[in-house]
Amino acid sequence: MELNLIQDKFKSLFGTEGTMYTSPGRINLIGEHTDYNGGFVLPGAIDKAMYCKIKPNDTDKVRAYALDLEESAEFGLYENDLPSKQWAKYIYGVCREMIKKGKNVPGFDCVFAGDVPLGAGMSSSAALESCFGFAINDTYDLGFDRFELALIGQATEHNYVGVMCGIMDQFASCFGKEGSLIRLDCRSLEYQYVPFNPEGYRLVLINSCVSHNLAEGAYNKRRKSCENVTAAIRKHHSEVELLRDANLDMLREVANEVSAEDYIRSEFVIEEIQRLLDACKALKKGDYEIVGKKMYETHIGLSQKYAVSCEELDFLNDIARECGVAGSRVMGGGFGGCTINLVKNELYDGFVKRAIESYEQKFKIKPKVYDVVIKNGARRL
Structure with missing residues (x-):
């Protein structure tokens, strides 16, 4: 990222210097x-980030410029000041959530x-919320810790963007640590x-560049499957509040009480929770081959049991295996x-x-390739 472009734009717009955050x-x-x-x-934080330069302006308005979009927005910070531009809602929402917690945000x-x-x-989006959350908190010395900043980012999505996301994305952006992944208990x-120090390996994402518009309805349907099975198991085991509390034996007990579809979806989730714990043990031993094996098992489960893959992703997974x-x-x-993909260095170029x-030959789309390295979370530069 060309940070001097942000600095130059800030100077030309506002005639002064500010402080940079990421x-x-x-x-x-x-x-x-x-x-x-x-x-x-x-999750783990990566070497791709949002950056902002910020300075108090002695007014009650925010003047913001989105360099990538070449768009500006100016807005107040009262509840009826919601800006019209989508990107500005993230900045406004972070400010509003801080104000609602009793802080003064000029x-x-x-x-x-x-x-x-x-x-x-x-x-x-989580990177943007965490960047501004950290920047505003530091600039005005508001006293929020990283955990509170992650929750502020999540509340921004819920209340001002309209996305009912979980906490993982904001948590990773705030708590990221170089050379480590974060095992987060979502309950x-x-x-x-x-520890994540894959010497001799690289992490690379291959973007299929497709998005099948099944996601929202399908997501809600799968969530309902898990809730149905949890309710059935709870009748026999009152201690089971969430599917996380169940095991495969408990699931088998209710096989005749739930639909075949609900059963297979829940089987994937119970197995996936165990797979993650097994992968963490392997990481602590530095056994990246076991970690990789668990990743393949997850893909098979997501494709065949949870049914959230698609032809393009299965094709890319097959290529990786080959x-x-x-x-x-x-x-x-x-x-x-x-x-x-977790790839040995010597196989990287060929893969x-x-x-x-x-992929391009089969689907007539060129996939995008992103190398990622695990880095630190939100900070002042």
Whole structure:
């Protein structure tokens, strides 16, 4: 990211200098559709981020400029001041959530830009919220900790953007740590850092550049399947509040009480929670071949049991397997987006070349390739 472009634009717009902040996008190595079932996820902050330059302006208005879009917006910070531009709602929402918690947020000038690819499942929106959350908190010394900043970002999505997201994306953006993934318990929000130093391997995302418009209805349907099975199990085991509390034996007990579809969806989630825990153990031992094996198992489960993959993602996963890639799976909600691949250094060039050529030949679309490295979370530069 060309930070001097942000600095130059800020100087030309506002005639002064400001302070620069950044917050990263994220990947999730393993643990898909486990979050709303109270399970675990394993995200990490990456070397693609949002950046903002900010300075108080002694007014009650925010003057913001989105460098990538070459658009500006000016807005107040009262509840009826919601800006019309979508990107401005994120900045406004963060300010409003802080004000609702009893803090005074005066007006400021800002310019922002980023290199988190849009629509690739790396959470550019959470990076934007966390970047401004950290910047405003630091600029005005508001006293929020990183945990509160993650919750402010999530509340911004819920209340001002209209996306009922979980906490993983904002959490990873705020708590990211170089050389570590974050094992986050989605029920208690307890977390621990798990070492991620894949010497001899690289992480690469291959973006299928497709998005099948099944996602929202299909997502809600799968969530309902999990709730149905949890309710059936709870009749026999009162301690089971979420699917995370159940095991495969409990699931088998209710096989005749739930639909075949609900059963297979829930089987995937219970297995996926265990897979994540197994992957964490392997990471602590530095066994990346086991981690990769678990990634392939996740892909098969997402494709065959949870049914959220698609032809394009399955094709990319097959190419990875044929090229001897250690691990590969669809990353994110499914129906399009990226595969995440753990690739030995010596296989990297051949795999990427073949993935691009084969995919383009079959689907007449050129996939995008993103190398990612695990980095630190939100900070002042």
